[in-house]
Amino acid sequence: MDAAIIRQLRKIAGQDAVLDRPEELMLYEYDAGVDKGRPGAVVLPQNTDQVSRLMRLACENKIPVVPRGAGTGLSGGAIARQESIVLGFARMNKILEIDAANQRAVVQPGVVNLELSNATAKYGYYYAPDPSSQKACTIGGNVAENSGGPHTLALGVTVNHITGLRVVLPNGRIVELGGKALDGCGLDLTGFFVGSEGTLAVTTEITVKLTKLPESVATLLAIFNTVEDAANTVVAITQSGITPAAMEMLDGWMLRTVEAAVHAGYPLDAAAVLLIELEGIKEAVEEQAVAVEAVCLQQHGREVRRAKNEQERQLLWLGRKTAFGAIGRISSSYYTQDGVIPRTKIPATLAEIERISKAYDVIIGNVFHAGDGNLHPLIIFDGRDPVQFANSRKASKEIMQYVLSVGGSITGEHGVGMEKMNLMPLMFTEDDLDVMVRLRNSFNPDSILNPQKMLPETRTCREITGPLPKAKVEPVAGVPV
Amino acid sequence: MSTIATSSGLEHELAAIVGDAHVAHEDREISGVAPALAVAPRSAEEVAAVLRLATARELVVAPAGGFTKQQTGGVPERVDLLLSTKRLNQIVHYDPGDLTVVLDAGVRLADAQSRMAEHQQWVPCDAPNLDVATVGGLLATASAGPLKSGFGGLREFCIGVQFVTADGKVAKGGGRVVKNVAGYDLMKLMIGSYGSLAVITQANFKVFPKPRQTRTFVCPFQSLEAALEFRNRVLQSPLAPLCLEIISPRAPEYLSNPPRVQDPEDYVPAQPVTAPSSEWQIVLRAAGSDNVLARYRRELGPEVARELEGAAEAQLWSWISHFADNVLARHQNAMVVQTHLTIQNVGAALRALERAATDHNFLPAVVGRAATGNLVLAFVPLAVDPPSAMQYASCVSAFRALLPAGSSAVVVRCPKEAKAHFDVWGSSPTDVEMMRTVKRALDPRNILNRGRFIV
Numbered sequence: 003m004d005a006a007i008i009r010q011l012r013k014i015a016g017q018d019a020v021l022d023r024p025e026e027l028m029l030y031e032y033d034a035g036v037d038k039g040r041p042g043a044v045v046l047p048q049n050t051d052q053v054s055r056l057m058r059l060a061c062e063n064k065i066p067v068v069p070r071g072a073g074t075g076l077s078g079g080a081i082a083r084q085e086s087i088v089l090g091f092a093r094m095n096k097i098l099e100i101d102a103a104n105q106r107a108v109v110q111p112g113v114v115n116l117e118l119s120n121a122t123a124k125y126g127y128y129y130a131p132d133p134s135s136q137k138a139c140t141i142g143g144n145v146a147e148n149s150g151g152p153h154t155l156a157l158g159v160t161v162n163h164i165t166g167l168r169v170v171l172p173n174g175r176i177v178e179l180g181g182k183a184l185d186g187c188g189l190d191l192t193g194f195f196v197g198s199e200g201t202l203a204v205t206t207e208i209t210v211k212l213t214k215l216p217e218s219v220a221t222l223l224a225i226f227n228t229v230e231d232a233a234n235t236v237v238a239i240t241q242s243g244i245t246p247a248a249m250e251m252l253d254g255w256m257l258r259t260v261e262a263a264v265h266a267g268y269p270l271d272a273a274a275v276l277l278i279e280l281e282g283i284k285e286a287v288e289e290q291a292v293a294v295e296a297v298c299l300q301q302h303g304r305e306v307r308r309a310k311n312e313q314e315r316q317l318l319w320l321g322r323k324t325a326f327g328a329i330g331r332i333s334s335s336y337y338t339q340d341g342v343i344p345r346t347k348i349p350a351t352l353a354e355i356e357r358i359s360k361a362y363d364v365i366i367g368n369v370f371h372a373g374d375g376n377l378h379p380l381i382i383f384d385g386r387d388p389v390q391f392a393n394s395r396k397a398s399k400e401i402m403q404y405v406l407s408v409g410g411s412i413t414g415e416h417g418v419g420m421e422k423m424n425l426m427p428l429m430f431t432e433d434d435l436d437v438m439v440r441l442r443n444s445f446n447p448d449s450i451l452n453p454q455k456m457l458p459e460t461r462t463c464r465e466i467t468g469p470l471p472k473a474k475v476e477p478v479a480g481v482p483v
Numbered sequence: 484m485s486t487i488a489t490s491s492g493l494e495h496e497l498a499a500i501v502g503d504a505h506v507a508h509e510d511r512e513i514s515g516v517a518p519a520l521a522v523a524p525r526s527a528e529e530v531a532a533v534l535r536l537a538t539a540r541e542l543v544v545a546p547a548g549g550f551t552k553q554q555t556g557g558v559p560e561r562v563d564l565l566l567s568t569k570r571l572n573q574i575v576h577y578d579p580g581d582l583t584v585v586l587d588a589g590v591r592l593a594d595a596q597s598r599m600a601e602h603q604q605w606v607p608c609d610a611p612n613l614d615v616a617t618v619g620g621l622l623a624t625a626s627a628g629p630l631k632s633g634f635g636g637l638r639e640f641c642i643g644v645q646f647v648t649a650d651g652k653v654a655k656g657g658g659r660v661v662k663n664v665a666g667y668d669l670m671k672l673m674i675g676s677y678g679s680l681a682v683i684t685q686a687n688f689k690v691f692p693k694p695r696q697t698r699t700f701v702c703p704f705q706s707l708e709a710a711l712e713f714r715n716r717v718l719q720s721p722l723a724p725l726c727l728e729i730i731s732p733r734a735p736e737y738l739s740n741p742p743r744v745q746d747p748e749d750y751v752p753a754q755p756v757t758a759p760s761s762e763w764q765i766v767l768r769a770a771g772s773d774n775v776l777a778r779y780r781r782e783l784g785p786e787v788a789r790e791l792e793g794a795a796e797a798q799l800w801s802w803i804s805h806f807a808d809n810v811l812a813r814h815q816n817a818m819v820v821q822t823h824l825t826i827q828n829v830g831a832a833l834r835a836l837e838r839a840a841t842d843h844n845f846l847p848a849v850v851g852r853a854a855t856g857n858l859v860l861a862f863v864p865l866a867v868d869p870p871s872a873m874q875y876a877s878c879v880s881a882f883r884a885l886l887p888a889g890s891s892a893v894v895v896r897c898p899k900e901a902k903a904h905f906d907v908w909g910s911s912p913t914d915v916e917m918m919r920t921v922k923r924a925l926d927p928r929n930i931l932n933r934g935r936f937i938v
Binding site for chain 2: 161214285342
């Protein structure tokens with residue numbers, strides 16, 4: 003990047019807050035997904051005012067800016083296109099206020115998701131959305147992607163937990179949206195900006211809802227001899243009138259892979275397990291645990307185990323939350339999808355994935371948020387083998403076509419980003435996308451902010467090509483699911 | 484009001500889109516302004532054609548559903564066309580197994596609820612007048628009732644929306660699945676936009692299992708402070724009530740069926756023979772098994788004066804939901820304000836109400852969501868020496884000035900004469916210039932509800 007620009011960036015953010023050496027920039031060229039792109043410079047601002055001045059500078063010089071949290075995203079949302087400035091929020095990582103009486107906290111975007119819950123636990127509260135990467139991912143990134151997680155089944159995703167934002171527009175203007183009150187008069191721009199993938203403004207302060215820690219938690223592991231029985235159980239529980247806090251499924255292949263890596267105590271000979279968590283007051287949790295167990299057995303579950311203590315509970319979740327990392331032990335490359343289907347379609351969809359897996363001779367593991375119908379099929383392949391590589395792409399395409407054919411969505415929580423940009427016309431018409439482009443252009447007119455993300459460049463509906471599911475050499479342990 | 488839309492040429496053009504039978508003259512006024520014509524399209528495509536015509540002719544359009552909230556908002560500059568959604572009335576898709584429903588904008592929510600009740604499911608919205616109010620209108624006005632405490636507002640469970648922009652493009656956001664982050668969250672833009680951005684034509688919702696058993700616990704207190712302290716205790720406890728309401732001493736008068744009044748303007752409430760009660764109430768509604776309800780009784784303890792179930796329980800919640808309508812049925816000139824507050828500012832707002840109302844010849848009465856800060860405040864004009872139009876304005880300014888920073892207070896109903904003297908919307912914690920940016924993007928010619936919304 004131009005030396006004069008670098009000098010000005012340093013003047014705004016400080017000498018040590020601007021990185022521009024190739025070995026430094028390399029660290030910012032990837033996220034936890036498949037895409038790559040090296041930025042022209044990385045700036046680590048320390049406050050809103052600096053972000054505003056940086057945006058003005060970038061705007062005047064027409065340099066693209068890409069905001070970035072911890073880089074745990076799976077859709078390329080925080081990856082630079084062209085010679086961009088990456089705004090890293092590692093130094094804006096303070097919890098500014100915990101207002102327990104109003105069930106709110108005010109945080110900077112670089113605060114790590116789990117740290118917020120840890121800091122509020124002593125008041126009896128936590129921050130509910132829990133992406134599997136919660137030990138590393140930031141609230142700012144969660145806001146940009148409208149992140150989910152296993153426990154969003156009962157409590158909702160990020161947008162259901164954000165009441166206020168301070169944002170910086172591409173022209174440098176600092177703007178307040180909402181606040182501590184649940185809502186306010188006028189348009190709900192807070193809700194609209196959550197999940198906008200950094201294409202409208204840069205968030206520099208976030209007001210979140212805090213949720214009461216549950217009095218009682220029951221974690222059940224239901225074991226099945228067939229995937230179909232497990233899938234039918236999900237449908238049956240959903241219809242039973244019980245909303246678990248979380249309901250996750252791992253199929254047999256996933257179980258064995260996870261077990262080899264972390265010894266969570268999963269049964270090695272099962273075809274599938276459901277990890278079901280119930281939360282609330284103890285009377286309700288006990289009754290629901292009994293009811294859920296009965297449904298599981300009625301749907302031909304082989305056995306239902308219940309975590310006897312917190313340690314057992316953590317172990318069961320460890321297996322789930324490190325599932326993607328476990329793949330790294332056995333395969334050099336994998337590609338995951340994030341499609342969502344209506345919940346009654348889970349049995350048919352899993353059968354279809356099984357058929358596709360056989361047809362293309364690729365291994366497809368399933369570990370996903372069954373309660374929401376949010377699939378994460380993991381397509382395992384050897385990226386060095388051109389036949390496997392091509393087959394994995396074809397399999398991936400067929401799965402996505404099926405998901406859309408049953409009325410689904412291309413992404414439940416990972417975001418569109420670079421990765422699924424070209425799939426957007428399969429879900430949205432030209433007019434739908436035109437409205438979205440109009441809105442983006444009115445806040446971010448020159449596409450200075452996070453250009454070429456989320457909204458496709460050409461809006462004609464074309465065959466699913468998407469970006470290639472590229473080889474991913476070293477999956478990082480604990481990457482989000 | 485307008486002469487533009489009365490030309491027979493326009494009537495013919497509209498009839499060519501929707502059919503002769505669905506273009507009519509409209510009697511119902513909006514804050515005193517009579518729409519020139521009413522048109523009722525039967526599909527999103529027809530809505531688009533009507534809006535394209537309106538844009539070409541610069542006609543001001545007011546979208547309308549059940550007409551339960553049309554008097555909220557500023558006085559329209561003019562209304563050339565009332566666009567009724569009454570013919571968009573299909574329950575398009577409902578799969579109890581998926582717990583999702585797709586409803587046309589003109590569907591009355593009560594009709595959809597009775598269909599879902601067959602499967603012990605519901606959309607947990609208990610806004611008033613659901614037998615008349617439509618899905619589109621409820622979304623446009625972000626309507627809610629006491630259940631907002633336990634479930635949140637429509638924004639928490641509207642998962643998809645289809646709408647027509649002012650220039651006649653049919654567009655959508657979201658989808659039919661319960662978790663979805665593809666594209667911008669256009670549902671959030673439409674909810675609470677009061678028909679100022681686009682005409683909502685269809686919406687998709689997450690559906691919930693309906694509780695099989697509920698009970699309501701009524702807890703009276705001698706002071707506001709004691710009531711709020713109890714509320715804080717409930718908030719800190721493990722209990723998770725569906726509803727948590729606060730009821731002011733004067734409100735119970737309006738929690739009953741309204742008397743039949745020939746001319747509400749002449750109605751004079753009976754003067755109380757004794758000093759009005761100073762009793763504040765916290766009312767909780769809980770769902771669960773016998774064991775769960777027993778736990779509620781233990782936790783709430785001796786504060787519970789009455790426990791309601793069945794018809795009596797349903798009746799109380801219906802009255803609470805219809806509180807503002809009940810006040811207005813008895814006092815046509817009453818003013819109703821809705822607040823957006825933090826939990827701990829509820830007390831300050833109630834004290835502000837007491838002071839502002841008393842200083843301006845109103846009697847205050849309140850019900851509201853004590854745990855979310857969404858209160859419904861009634862300013863009942865005194866029968867003797869009633870307030871002037873100007874006094875409504877000064878009362879609202881005085882009340883808003885007393886509210887803690889970050890609060891907002893929207894005047895949802897007041898005499899139309901008073902609207903000339905103040906802004907019914909008031910200030911917002913959200914940047915208004917940003918709202919204008921959205922308005923310009925979706926309705927650049929300002930043909931939708933011109934002059935009525937905050938932007």
